[in-house]
Each structure stands twice: as structure tokens, then as C-alpha cells.
Amino acid sequence: MALKVLFGVGFALCISFALTQARSLRSPGTLEEFQLGNIVLEFLPPYVYENGSKCMMESGCLKYEKIESGSGSDRLGSYLINIYTYTTSMNTSVIVSLRFYEDNTLVFKQEFPHGLNGTGMGDKDGVSAAFPRMVLPSAQAAPSLRFFTPGGYMIGYTRLSIGTIADNIDDFRYGEDGGLVVLFQQEGNSELWSMAMSALTQPMATNVWLDKNNSILDWGVQGQAENIPANFSLEVILHTNYYSINNLIMEWGAKLQEYHSTKRMVDLSAKYLSYYTDNGAYYYYNTGSFKNYRDALMSVYNYTLDAHLPVRRLELDSWWYYKGIKNGVKNWTEIPSVMPGGIANLHQTTGWPIVAHNRWFASDTDYAKQNGGKFPFTVDNSTSKALPLDKSFWDALFDKAKTWGLVTYIQDWLNDQYSHTSALHTNLTLGDTWLTDMAKSAEERDINILYCMSYIRHVLHSVTTPAVTQARASDDYRDGSHNQWRIGVTSLVANALGLIPFKDVFWSSKENHEDTPFKDMSNKDAFVEPNPHLQAAIATLSGGSVGPGDKAENLDVEVLMRSCDKEGLLLQPTKSLTVIDKYFFSNTYKEVWTGHSEVSNSTFGIIFMEDIKQDLNLSAYELNLEKAMKKNFILWQNYPFNATYIKVFNVGDNVDVPKCEGAFNFCLHYSSPAMKAAGTTYYFLGEKAKWVPVSPQRIINIQVSSSDVLVTVRGVEGEKVTLTFYETSAFDIGCTFAKSGTMKASAASRKCE
Template identity: 35%
Template sequence: MEYLFLLVLVLSLWTGSQSESVNHKLFKTGSDDFLISLSTDGTYNISVKGKQWLSSAPTYFNSDNKTFSAADGSLKLLESSASSGTDKIGDWQSQTYLYQTVDSLAVKITANIKIYKDLPIIIFQQIFNDGANWTQGENYEDICGGFPGFKMEGQSGNLGYMSFGGLMVGDTNKHFGQWYNGTSQINEGIAGGPLAWFDIDGHTIVFSPFNNFMSASFSHDKDVGGYYYGGVMGGVYSIPAGHHQDFILYYGVGVNKAFEHWGKTLRKFYGKTLTEQKKDFTITHLGYWTDNGAYYYYNTETGETYEQTMYDVKNYADKVKIPFRYIQYDSWWYYQGVGRGVKTWRSRPDVFPDGFKNVTQTLKLPAAAHNRYWASDTTYAKQNGGKYDFIVEKYKALPVTKQFWVDLFTEAKQWGLILYEQDWLNVEFSGLQALLHDLDLGTQWLTQMAEAASESGIYIQYCMANPRHTMQSLLYPAVTQIRVSNDYNPGGDQWKIGISSILASALGLAPYKDTFWTTEKQPGNIYNRTEPNWKLNAVVSTLSTGPVGPSDMVGATNVSMLMKCCREDGVILKPQYPIRAIDAQIIGEAFPYSGGPGGEVWVSYTQFSSLKFANILALNIGQGYSYTLHPKDTGIYSFKEGNGDLYAVPYDEPYGWVQFSNLYGIDITGVFTPSRIALYHVSQAIPGWFMTTIFGELDKWAPMSPQRVVSVSWTNDTVTAPLIGAPKETFNFWYLLGSKLDAVTCQLSINGTVMFKMDRDLGIATCQ
């Protein structure tokens, strides 16, 4: 796209005198619809589709425990200048504002705005030319200065927002609303996260930090009519000269699409790929979990040790042919100290009398192991007689040397660790004063952990992560997965991951729903609860693309239902792209009368060549809502399909298939009960073939999975799809050929392969 400036930038010097005129310059980004107007007085406005969305709030910075603001003149604008260049994102033009505090120190700070030529991106940079000391003191929920800042103004109904915040990727405190006054619930401080603005048509801007994720924060100032700022975390005592904190605005059409492309930009910039995620054994294979919500969470078989209980689990699984390929061990196995933090991360003899290594070797299953925050009495710290450098405070401690992590993982590798679950990330961060006041300590902590894990061949799952931890994972190939909802609680709604999965997957992390039961009643459980939503939990877990880890008591697993998630060898059959809430659901949260579903409507999909195969899950559609889903609502099918291009089939009624088009939608009014879920599989027609498509293995939650289907190709006469799986595995593979729905029984060879083939002339399909 040609890079057009509506007004040419010129280098200029501006003294701030009121007698001089203010110059306004309008810039176009890589999208014609996303513009920013910059002024030589330091103000800026952002418009979308010709309408002003955002206007700037006064820039301010803190130094020497004082606040200096452009609003009252205590922060003086010395000059405004323009420049251009190229970086890893692309070609840019920028406007730079040089400020100085009006006091005896006369500290200089630069505010820079970069506009990119070929992408709909604007980056705001705070540059502390001279550094700053005692920038905020104890108020770590505030920020050390605000730039960029945006006024909360406009009229109700014009602009909506989605604000991530809290734990589990910002899921637990997420908010939706309309951006027009200072009372809106926008997340801020150390638990705040990315923010998205959108209109009723789905035009979206995503706002987030672009670097220094562990020390970046947001502030929502309600007292002045509503300002929202980005800046450096407020508790930081000092900022070195030259330090810069960047924030990004990314524009896209569609909330999901905007987040996807925002995430791709960040992943490309930081080199985060999905390569390691695809290698993580705990993501690709079925496991057994013992964390909170599990039957054996701080609970064993009557009169038995945990060691014998784990043997019982494995023996039962072998008996009924459940292919568990690893076991997760939660916080019950190691030594705990002050505040139930970690004292020593080694197995206790009362838990594993024969030792952890003997357990994994006897079971012949590798381990995923939980860890929490370090207690102040941890035996690893030099302060307590250990050998490693730690920061030790009243209740918590933090290792500050990479060698600690190297030694910890080296030892754990010997007893079978393949996944390290770092839980309680938010509690470690907010509970250790050193992390709140040091600009770089949070980054150092997570970097040392991740680098040691990579060197040891161990993967990491983040749990109870704030958005800052989530974004920091962009720097670490070893961090492959993240919890996206609160702890599992039988009978609860912890399965609601449709929103948080948008953020997690955009950043290259496999969303993990947590464990679940596969049957309703499991006598003797410590929660005194039942699980009526056992089927729903299994579906969500599988379609999340994260780990699948049930946690039933011995003898209580619904084996046939559980096996819908995987092959006979335990490889999980999952979609290529994780299940996420559709745009209409998100927009409806901010604009209740927008015609949204009034409940949860999520979509995942897999693509083979030009064909897309989707899974649609509809949940909890509200009373009084009538909603019909069409292909255009999914965010997947962008072409203008005619009748017959797409076909949808209910997961439990293969012969109930219907055409799925903009004329013939799916009525999802009033769906979802504990005994029946609304799950539809959508297949795209073979180009040039009349009413012909592949539905796949409809006995599975993800019928067209890359773990079963290698590819789909076609000519004028035939359609072929190589299939893979466990040696000699047998399954039914469904197809529609010239309006005739049928299934062919496929048996894989000793090598775990077979070829599915449809022949147009013969009107048949075979597996051979």
C-alpha cells in the first residue's frame, strides 16, 4: 500500500509560546481507516473510519517524588521534531516531543510516536533521557508517568471496550463496557492488561505494552473525568537514563482478527513461534492430573500413600485402556514452609516412600510437576544455610541466580520431569516488595527460569499469571502453555475460556482449561460436590488445544466419552486453532442490544489447503434471546458462500446434517443443558463437487484434526486424505458424496497409516 502523508512532516522547533500557532499533521498508517492527528503542542487524536475515537490526555511524568504535567505547565515542551526509519516491524515516520521538568533538576523526558507504513500500527515511546529517581514510591498500583493517555469521552453507544485484568491471563477480572465516562471498569495497576476498543461493527484497536512487560502498567484516573494511561509500574524507585517504555496500538476489522494480528506482530518481533508448543508432550498427549478440583488433590485412596494411589490410577487406566501418557503431581508432594510457600522442592517420604524417581520409573510415565512461590524459610537460600543467592523477605523469597534453576531442573529431569508448572505467579509478584520496586527484577526472575528450562529440555506452564507474565512469555520458547480460567471446581463454570483464550493464543500459548471429571458422581470427594457438566468440560478441554487432563477417582471414568478426545495411543485430536468467543458475543457484552447471542458462542477450526473445518459450541443462551448463527458470524468463512458451500452436523446426530449458509443458519436459541451440549461440526464443500465434503471422525470432539488427517487434496475425479494414528487403530470416517451421507470403516496399517479416497464416478468412498 502506498505510504501517503496527507500533510508533509517538517523538522521544526517549538518553544511552547502561546503566541505561536499550533501545527496539526494527519498521518495514515498501513490502513486507510486508521489515522492519527499529531500537533506540535504534544496533543494527538486517533480516528477510525473517519470518526474520532480517542483524544489525548495530558502527558505527565514523575521524578523526585513529584508529578510534572503538561496540563499545568510543570512539564514544559521544549521542542517537537520529526524523523523516519526502519526497524523489525517495518518503515516508520515519527513525531518526537522533548519535555523537561520545571524544577531545579530539569529532567528531560522524550515522548515519541511512531507510525508504520505497511501495517496498522502506532507505537508510543516514553524515553527517560536523564533517568528518574523516586518516581512514585510505595504506590505500585499507579504509574511513574502517563504517555500515551486517552480521555474517556464521547457518547454512550459509540465505542465499546474489553479490558483484561486479574489472574489466568487477565480472565478473572475482565470487564466490558462503553467508553464514555470515567466510571467505566477499566483494569489498571499490576493486574491490569491489554485493552481493546471496538464499535458495533467490530472495528477494533488493541492497546498493550510493547516491551518491558514486567514493569509496564496502566492507570485509570477517574477523578479528572476519565483518563487512561500507559506507563512504568508505579512502585519503581528509579529509572536509568535512556530507559524506554513502549506501547502499541494495533487496528483490525473484527475483534478476534485484531487480536490475532496484534499477537502475530509481537511474536514476530520477539521471535516466538509455535514450534516448541507442538513438541510439548503434555500438550500433544493425554495426561492424568491431581491439581485443585481433582479427586486426588490432597486426597488418597483409603489407607494408602500417594505413591500407591498413583499406582492404582495407572493400573485402572491400563485395565480399561485409557492411554495416559504422563501424570501431573500437584503441591501435595513437596515440603512447604512459611505461608505454605515452597521450602524444599523435593518429594516427602510420607508421600513417596520409595522416592519420586522410583514412582515415575515404576509407572513408566513422565511427570508434570507443580510449584508455587518460595517461602522465606526455603532451604535453598544462603540466608537459611543453602547455597544460592535469594532475596528473602518476611514471607516470601526469590532466587536471583540462574544456576539455582539449572540445578533444580537438572535434578528434576532425573526423576522424570517434562513440564514445570509455575503456579501462584501473581502472589509471588505482588507479595515480594523487591519485585514491585525494581525495574528489572521481574524480567530477571522469569528469564533465568525459562533459560534454564530450555537448556534442560523442560517446558513451562504459567498458572495464576497476570497479563504482564503472559506477555513476558513472548521472550521464552520454553513457556508453551498457560491456564486461562480459575481452578476447576466440580459443578462450577470454570469451563468459560472463550474470552481469555483469545489473548493466550494470540501470544503463542496453548490455553489450558484445567482438569475435569468425566462422570457426575464420584463418592468420597473432598469437595462434597457433583459434576453435571462432565461432557461439556471434556469438549472445552479438547477444543482448547491445550493439555487434556482428567482427574477422576479410580473406577469412575467415562472411558468412551473421554476417548472422544484422542487416538488409541493417547495423541489428542484437536483443532488447529483454539476455540474462542465469536465477535458477536464480545460486542454484545459492551452493546447489549447489538443482536448478539446473549450467551457463549465459540468457534475453533482446522484448515487443509483452502478448506476450513470448524467446530461451533453454543452455551447458556439467555432467556428471551433468539439467535441464528451464520457463516459470516464465525469469523472464519469470509467468502460469500452460496447454498451448499458449507454443511453443519450436530456432534451426536450425523444424519441431522444441514446446509450452513447466509440463508440457512444454525438456530442456537435456548441451547445447552448438562445432559446435552450444542456442538456442531462444519465442513467446507470440495470445490467443483456437488454437495460433497468430508465430515471426518464424528466419534471425536474434533473430527477433522491434523493429528488424524494429514491433508486433503482433490482432482476432478477423486478426493484423497492420508490418515494417521495408532497401529491397527479402527474408526469410522464420515463423508457426504453427492448428497449421500455415509461412513467408511478405516483400519490403519501396522505403520499407523491409511488412505481415505472418494471416487466421483463410482460414487463411493474407501479406506485402503
């Protein structure tokens, strides 16, 4: 594929997979182009706001001074660069540049050596200093051009939008809750062309804005910034791909991680079974028949011991701390009547590390100097929100929390804290400072952070913060729609950025009795979980925390043990399940998700379907399972439990997958590669009693020799693990662990030793 770029604000360039030389220069300010397949996307010169007025080349306010070109390299690789210098009517410099990389990546940069004053343009969704500026084609010119724009909170879950530029432009997400734009087109069976754009640096300060009247997409400094400080800069990345939207998004995320040398902390809260009390859980603002939360949670603890359910983490939601004006945080300490003896005592008694929730800070928070506290805050009385301004606050908060067992900090209501704290819009660097201070303090204390209700800008920022390891990918459980589990798209974005997607709390049983007090549910007394198996499976297949929230005695041990081993270690896929490319074109494939596990040199595919009304016949490429199906393989169904489908395919064959009809009815199919030993072809199906039969947490090595297939399996004392192989028919090998460690199952001898 040749990527044709005619951009300049001064020059034209043509690049392919190999870096080439600039072909020609154009006069400054002319209209330039970017070609995506047969679609031409035009670009315009930059603009800035200064002293409250829009400064553009057309008005003579923004004057072109010079162009410089060269080459270089950074963490993204080698590039060609053109740099354009402008001056405003106030004689301040504005520098924009464009870097072209050899792998179809472009980076646009704005720099302000002396800063700018009076940049606020009055719209929090707008852009006060724009570069790049993309003109979208008309409906007549590009009727098949489609877009994907996550919007709203929970990584864009709540306002997720997919459609055509021609018919659905009103649904295009931009402004403060946007931030990722994917454009793509495919005519019939022809080549797919796609591109992804987002902030590369300073995402908390960057907006994307769509001028619908003129079909112009502007990227740059957020619209209410009062000024731009000297030496401030931001960058926007554009990455293209010609064969897969999934791969495009994964590559785009990898670019951000490469550029920032992202390295996430280990998050044990996403590796062991937890118990959750957040919105949707039985004990959310409800202690049932108990007088207080200590007694209620001790009943959960005692039940898990009696039932041999290996819960290893406890989440405490917003019910435990003091609220101030409009229910913001006044003081993040336990209320004695709610938690007699304190969280520390509960932690010491149960041995459960604590996952603790926090929300926005109230304007009357005890921590703020304005209210007699010790720490500098910005206080927004008009919205009753406050925000810490110094890392010393987070140091003190986390130091105290460590004494009562905190291991994971949930920063919830990120959307409200951002949207309703005026200083986060008027001060261009405060958003970065806020999130960086929080994460740096947590990292220093070995505390993980889970983002909740995050905008795209928050998760983009997380690539710079090792402590941020998880992000909620769904709205609250029990939101009334029953669709909360549908996280195949937001999980894709999270995966791309190296974040673990979290599905949220769920019920492992259908009912938790009529006294469940969900005040936000008009039909709370009648609620029945349609499919607890679906909830548990999605939580596990997401690769994130698995956190049931049933009433103690309603925890379904059999359902939950399909997620973990005897000690509560979650058995998860290597790559969590995400939608396939066809999702972006047709509702027929809306809930077809795939993922995989990798063990040694073998890849095992996973296919999830819900309410799919027709048989599927798709290629490995279409299933995003090319690696799992690069040799002959077997496809077999393991849910519903009585499923009997099993079929051998040759490499290159299209894959037949039976339909799976019915709302909340789901099916799980798994692929296993052929393994030849001693003239026999074996297929390792794994531990069929689990949602992920072959997980790297359980299966740690597969050795194929001329005489045998040896599978090394990890287990704990007293655990029996049954592994299934297929030859001409299925056979089981049982591994019983007299002590914790590993055993080896032999396909040839059909024994485990």
C-alpha cells in the same frame, strides 16, 4: 478506512493504509487527538515523578526542548517517527517518541538516557512516568463506546470486564492485574471500529492506570518503582481494526510476536492425554483408601493399562513438596512419607513423564542465602515471600528435576508471587529478570513451562520466552460456580499471543463417591459433575492439555477416547474455540464459540453453543468462519449424539444454527466444504467418534482430483478409524490399521487401503 491521528505533544499526522507524510506541526504541549470512527480520543503531554514529586509541563517542571522527525523500519514494518525531548528541573532528559506504521499501528516509547531517581508515587496500581496519556470521551460524547479489559489472574479470567464507558466505567480493569485495553464501537449495522492497547516491551514494569475523576488513561512505568535506571525504555502498542474484534485481538497479538520474533517450543504435554491431581481432582491432597501417593497413583496407572486408556503424562500438584511459612515453598523435593521411593522411581515404573507444580517461595526457603542456602534471593518478611535473583538457582532446580522425569514445569500463583513481593514493584527490571531466567533455564533443558494464575503482564512477557507454551485460561475446577469451563474469551487472548490455553483438570464421570475431600467446598459430599461430556469437549477443543482427575476406577474411557487416538495423541483443532464478536455486545451470544481445523487447502469449521435460547441466523463473518465457508458447505450436528441436523449452504448464505437450550447443555456443529470429483459433490465429515472429527493429527492430507476425493488418515496398529462422507446421504468408510502409519480412504470407491 482512514485513521486520523492528531498527536504530538507537537504535531498532527494523517495516515491510511498507505504511509503518508506529516502534514503539520503543532506547538508543544497542546491537546492532541486520536479519532476512532466518529469518536475522538484526546491525548495529553507526558509526566514523570522525580524526587517524589510529579513533574509536568503545566507546572513548569517538565520542559520541552526539541522535536525531531524521520522514518525507518523494524520488525513491524516501515514507519514515520516523531521524537520529543524534555528535561526535568533536575536537568535529566526524558525522551518520548511515536511511530506510525502503514497498517494502522502506533507505538509509543519512553526513554530515560540518564535514568530518574525518586520515581515512586506510592500506588502499586499507578504510573510514575506516563506516556501515552489518553482522555476518554464523556458519556454524552460517546454513549456507544465499549471496552473489554481482562483483569485478575488466569489471563484476566477472574476479573474479566466488558461494558460501556458511559455506564460501566467502575468495572474497567487497570493497575497491576490489568494490562490490555480494547475499545470499540458500532452503531446499528454500521462499520465496527476497534483498537487494542498494551505494553509492547517491558510488560512486567508497565502499568495502565485509569484516573476515573478525569477519565484519563495513563500508560507507563509502574507506580512504586524507586528509580528508573539509565538507558531504560518501554514501549506501548496501539493497533486498530475496523471489521472484527476477534481479528483485532489476533492481529494485536501477532504484532507482539512479530516484534519479539516469538517462537514457542514444542509442548508434548499439550499433545497427549494426561492425568492430573490438582485442585478439583480426586487425588488432590487425598490418597483415598491408599496409605500414600505412590500407591494411589499406581492404582491409576494399573487401571489405565487394564482399561486401555492411553494416558501419557502425569501431573503432580502441590501436595508432594515441603512447605514453609504460610505454605510457600520451603524445599521443592518430595516428602518421603507422601511419595515412598521418590518421584524418580514412580516415573521409571510407569514410564510417565512428569508435569510438576510449584508455587511461590516462602521467606524461610532452604534455597536462600539468608537461610543458609546457596542462592541469592530477595526475602520479603512482611508478606513471607521470597524470589530467586539469579539464573543459577533455576539451573540447579531444573537439573535435579530432570533426573526424576520433569518435562513440564507449572509455575502457579504467579499473581501472589508478583503482588506480594515488594521488590517486583520497587525494582523496575526484576520482574523481567525473574521470568527470563526461569524460562531460559527451562529452554536449555528442554522443559516446557505452564503459567498458572498469571496476570496479563505475565502472558505479555511470555512472547520473549520460548519455553512458556501454555497458560491456564480458567479458575480452578470445582470452584463452586460450575462456570470454570467458560474460557472462550481468555482462550482468544492466549491464542493471539501464541500460547496454548489450558482448561484445567476435570471429572470424566459424574460422581467420584462421597469421600472426595474438597475442603474448600461446603457441599463437597453432594457434588456431582453436571456434564462430563462438556468438560472433556472443552478441554479438547481448547487445543491444550486434556487432564482428567477422577478416582482411578471412575475414569470414563469412552468419554476420554473421544479426545485422542489409541496411543493418547490428542485430536485437536488447528485454532481453538473462542467467542464470536457478538459476545462483546450481547449476552444472547455469550457461549457461542467457533474454531476450525485446516488440512491441505481445506478448512473445517466448528461451532460450540451452550444454553442458547434462540435459533441463530448468522453470516460466516459473524461466526468468524469466513475461511471455512468460502465455498459451498454442509453444516451438520454431532452432539448431542442423537442429533440429526444437516443442511447444505451456498457460499454467502447466512447460516442457520438450531438453538441449544439448558444450563450445561451444549451442542456441536461442524462445517465441511464441498469437494467435487467425477461430477459428484462430496462433503468430508470426518471421524464422528471424536470431539474434533477432522483434526490435522488424524487427517494429514485431502487430495481432490477430477475423479476422486482421497483422504490420508493416520492410525496406529490395531486401531479402526471410521470416516464419514456425505453425498446425497451419509456413508462410512472403515480403515483398519494392521500396523502404525497411514491409509487412504477413497470417496469414489468407498474403500480404505
